[in-house]
Amino acid sequence: xxxxxxxxxRVAELAYLDLSExxxxxxxxxxxxxxxYIGKLNELDTTSVAPMAQVxxxxxxxxxxxxxxxxxxxxxxxxxxxxAPDPEPPYFRVPKVIER
Amino acid sequence: xxxxMATMNTIGAVRDAVAAKRVSAREVAAxxxxxxxxxxxxxxxxxTLCEERAYKQADRVDAQVAAGKTLGPLAxxxxxxxxxxxxxGIRTTCSSKILSNYIPPYDATAVTRLEAAGAVILxxxxxxxxxxxxxxxxxAYGNVQNPAAxxxxxxxxxxxxxxxxxxxxxxxxxxxxxxxxIRQPGSFCGxxxxxxxxxxxxRYGLIAFASSLDRIGPFAHNVSDVATVLKxxxxxxxxxxxxxxxxxxxxxxxxxxxxxxMKIGIPKEYFGAGMDxxxxxxxxxxxxxxxxxGCHVRxxxxxxxxxxxxxxxxxxxxxxxxxxxxxxxxxxxxxxxADSLISMYRKTRGAGFGAExxxxxxxxxxxxxxxxxxxxxxxxxxxxxxxxxxFRKAFSQVDAIVTPTSPVPPxxxxxxxxxxxxxxxxxxxxxxxxxxxxxxxxxxxxxIGGKLPVGLQIIGPAFGEARVLxxxxxxxxxxxxxx
Numbered sequence: 001x002x003x004x005x006x007x008x009x010r011v012a013e014l015a016y017l018d019l020s021e022x023x024x025x026x027x028x029x030x031x032x033x034x035x036x037y038i039g040k041l042n043e044l045d046t047t048s049v050a051p052m053a054q055v056x057x058x059x060x061x062x063x064x065x066x067x068x069x070x071x072x073x074x075x076x077x078x079x080x081x082x083x084a085p086d087p088e089p090p091y092f093r094v095p096k097v098i099e100r
Numbered sequence: 101x102x103x104x105m106a107t108m109n110t111i112g113a114v115r116d117a118v119a120a121k122r123v124s125a126r127e128v129a130a131x132x133x134x135x136x137x138x139x140x141x142x143x144x145x146x147x148t149l150c151e152e153r154a155y156k157q158a159d160r161v162d163a164q165v166a167a168g169k170t171l172g173p174l175a176x177x178x179x180x181x182x183x184x185x186x187x188x189g190i191r192t193t194c195s196s197k198i199l200s201n202y203i204p205p206y207d208a209t210a211v212t213r214l215e216a217a218g219a220v221i222l223x224x225x226x227x228x229x230x231x232x233x234x235x236x237x238x239x240a241y242g243n244v245q246n247p248a249a250x251x252x253x254x255x256x257x258x259x260x261x262x263x264x265x266x267x268x269x270x271x272x273x274x275x276x277x278x279x280x281x282i283r284q285p286g287s288f289c290g291x292x293x294x295x296x297x298x299x300x301x302x303r304y305g306l307i308a309f310a311s312s313l314d315r316i317g318p319f320a321h322n323v324s325d326v327a328t329v330l331k332x333x334x335x336x337x338x339x340x341x342x343x344x345x346x347x348x349x350x351x352x353x354x355x356x357x358x359x360x361x362m363k364i365g366i367p368k369e370y371f372g373a374g375m376d377x378x379x380x381x382x383x384x385x386x387x388x389x390x391x392x393x394g395c396h397v398r399x400x401x402x403x404x405x406x407x408x409x410x411x412x413x414x415x416x417x418x419x420x421x422x423x424x425x426x427x428x429x430x431x432x433x434x435x436x437x438a439d440s441l442i443s444m445y446r447k448t449r450g451a452g453f454g455a456e457x458x459x460x461x462x463x464x465x466x467x468x469x470x471x472x473x474x475x476x477x478x479x480x481x482x483x484x485x486x487x488x489x490x491f492r493k494a495f496s497q498v499d500a501i502v503t504p505t506s507p508v509p510p511x512x513x514x515x516x517x518x519x520x521x522x523x524x525x526x527x528x529x530x531x532x533x534x535x536x537x538x539x540x541x542x543x544x545x546x547x548i549g550g551k552l553p554v555g556l557q558i559i560g561p562a563f564g565e566a567r568v569l570x571x572x573x574x575x576x577x578x579x580x581x582x583x
Contacts, residue, residue: 008462015421015465016428016442017458018450026455030520031463037521038410041479044486051481052488054312054342055298055537067338079205085435092430097441 002035003028105131109268111177111325115218118165118176125158125165125176129220132178136222136269143245145254145263147183149223150190154178157220164218173328175218180270182261183224184231185316186305187211194307195239196229198427198452200434208305209340210274210316210333217332222270225260229454230424231276231309233257234284234523235516238456243513248290248553252510255285258319262289265319272320272329276306278313279412280505280530283542286319287505287555290544290581292572293319294326297563298537299344301330302337310419311342313412313534323543323573327351330565349566359574360394362567365498369405370529375507378548383504385583386545386556386575390502393574400498402490405532407483412531413524414467414480420457421464427452459520488536495561500571503529505542505555529557539565543572546583556580 008028012019019027081087086094103122108114108131117123133151140146161176181187184194186204193199207215215221228238236244236259246254247267254263258275262285265273275282277295286293295317303314318329334348366387371380391397429435429448436447453461467476494501508526516523533540539562542555556575560568 003466007466011462011465011469014469015425015461016445016449017453017461018446019458020450023455023458027459027462030459031466033521034413034463034524035466038414038476041407041410041414041483044404044407044483046479046482046486049482049485051478052485053481055488055535066341076205080431083203083205083432085429085433094430095438095441095444 001032002039003032109271110321111174111271111328114177114271115171115173115175118161119171121165125161125220126155128176129154129158129178129222132222132269139267139269143247143263143267143269144242145225145244145260145267145269146180146223147193147195147226147241147260148191150187150221153190154220154222157215161218161220172216172218173332174214177219177271178222179214179219180222180225180261180264180273181211182227182258182273182275184227184276184307184309185211185274186307187221187224190224192224192307193241194230195227195241196452196454196457197240198433198449202432204305206305208316209302209337211305213333214329225258225264225273227260228257228281229457230307230420231257231278231281232420232456232460234280234527235511236260236285237513237517238454240454246289246510249288249510249551252512252552253288255288255510257281258285261319262286262291262293265289265321266291272318272325274316275319277315277317277534278310279416279534280527282317282319283505283530283540283555283557284527286542288510288553290547290553291319291321292323292326292541292543292576293317294330294541294568295539296330296334296565297344297539299342300539300563300565301333302340302343304337304339308423310416311423312419313416323541323569323576324352324355326541327355327569327573344563346563351566351569354566355569355573357570359571362395362500362571363498364390364395364397365400365494365501366397367400367402367405367494367501367503369402370503374525374528375504376509378552379504379507379509379554382546382548382554382583383556386580387502389575389578389580389583390571393578398498400494400501402494402532404483404486404490405528408487408532408535409524409528411480411483411487412527412535413463414476415484415535417460417464418468418477418480419464421461421468424457424461456520484535487532491532491536491538500564500567501559503557503559505529505557509548509552509554533559538562539568541568541572543575544581546581
């Protein structure tokens with residue numbers, strides 16, 4: 001067994017995910033099977049391989065990807081706030097964060 | 101002579117008729133909405149229709165025709181857009197409950213470019229939730245039926261976009277591909293479907309699943325139309341720093357370049373035990389057809405193929421766990437009220453995400469977490485480099501690589517509900533190209549027993565879209581679809 005119930009609870013906490021008892025066990029078992037399968041990567045010796053975070057080629061030059069740090073107008077507050085579940089313009093209202 | 105609306109199914113047919121005033125763009129749009137009204141309940145391909153926007157655009161095109169102005173390459177052409185792609189003012193849900201009421205305040209660049217070319221966007225199509233799935237059975241808004249194979253899945257995650265085109269409810273549609281989600285539904289629904297190289301089409305406005313893998317690409321009825329739509333969308337976008345500066349070639353103009361003499365590699369790892377016998381027969385016939393066209397076919401090796409699924413499901417889920425962290429009930433989407441902020445996050449996400457999404461968030465968070473990052477995520481990135489290197493080496497010997505798109509034909513709805521790993525393993529032929537950033541197309545390659553569509557995949561080197569399209573076009577024109 002690669003992943004325990006406690007592992008899933010910890011992960012759910014990190015991911016801010018409420019899981020029912022049934023979900024907890026179902027995902028534990030499924031993720032366990034997947035992790036077991038993923039273990040096959042250990043068959044490969046990758047000690048001298050550089051990790052590939054992106055597939056960008058020489059065709060995406062640094063010049064093209066960086067821009068000047070300029071301030072531009074961005075007046076989207078009204079449009080964006082009205083999508084929110086509990087707006088109080090110009091704020092998004094949320095339950096209290098800091099306990100006193 | 102009355103125009104036969106039943107023939108208005110390709111870009112050429114629609115655009116020519118509209119330009120010649122044999123039909124108005126408005127009438128074409130109305131025809132498509134009639135078809136949608138007749139069949140969408142059964143197919144569930146569309147989630148949202150945007151008639152007001154569509155008719156406004158159609159009228160714009162008709163005004164251009166009346167004024168004798170030059171028309172765009174997609175003038176009057178009805179198009180559907182996968183519901184993970186932002187459309188300003190039109191509900192965009194990612195087929196999830198957590199975005200059930202989300203209305204984007206902006207258009208994706210791909211959408212902007214389609215409309216600038218005259219396309220008429222009819223609506224948003226159903227898909228697997230947050231593009232996670234291979235059968236469109238993970239949508240919060242119901243399954244999609246495969247129009248080419250009743251009772252069977254259309255493939256996923258872009259099932260709705262594939263089904264819409266296959267059922268003539270759109271002339272072309274946009275899908276997204278992260279591990280096969282354009283190519284496989286194209287294969288399952290019997291239509292051509294392509295993803296350009298990573299960075300070929302801007303991801304601005306594409307609601308992210310896995311940022312180093314996601315791509316937007318077209319479905320259409322023929323390869324020529326796929327080429328046209330890809331050309332319209334492709335090109336550098338300052339809003340997407342991963343979009344390439346490489347110039348966009350004129351794909352439609354070079355489609356008919358001869359393929360005689362092209363070197364085709366057949367990777368032996370893709371023809372092993374896991375392939376359905378019916379698929380194998382059709383693909384072998386397809387390869388034979390390529391030989392008849394004058395291509396030089398040879399066996400090649402992609403030795404790290406067997407590790408691709410494991411690599412993909414580490415990287416994609418890790419990136420997804422990060423990209424989906426934003427759905428927390430604060431700024432958009434429904435919120436489950438709670439006494440504390442954390443509790444609100446947990447309840448909102450618990451209620452709003454479906455099972456597959458939760459499973460992938462759990463897996464992705466785990467492989468990134470302290471103590472496991474090196475063993476899983478870092479390892480995955482290293483194996484990704486090995487897989488990309490396999491392809492680089494292969495492309496020093498061949499011009500294109502040909503494989504089946506899927507090891508299995510379209511399966512029955514509900515048949516693969518219980519075993520997520522089994523579902524993942526069927527992505528084997530498509531995740532490799534995704535990991536390596538390469539372009540790939542699926543073209544129809546016959547139907548097993550005359551019924552179940554099979555797709556042939558052509559993979560090209562980075563930014564080799566023109567070559568891939570030429571091969572696909574030649575294959576199609578030589579009767580590849582009816583093998």
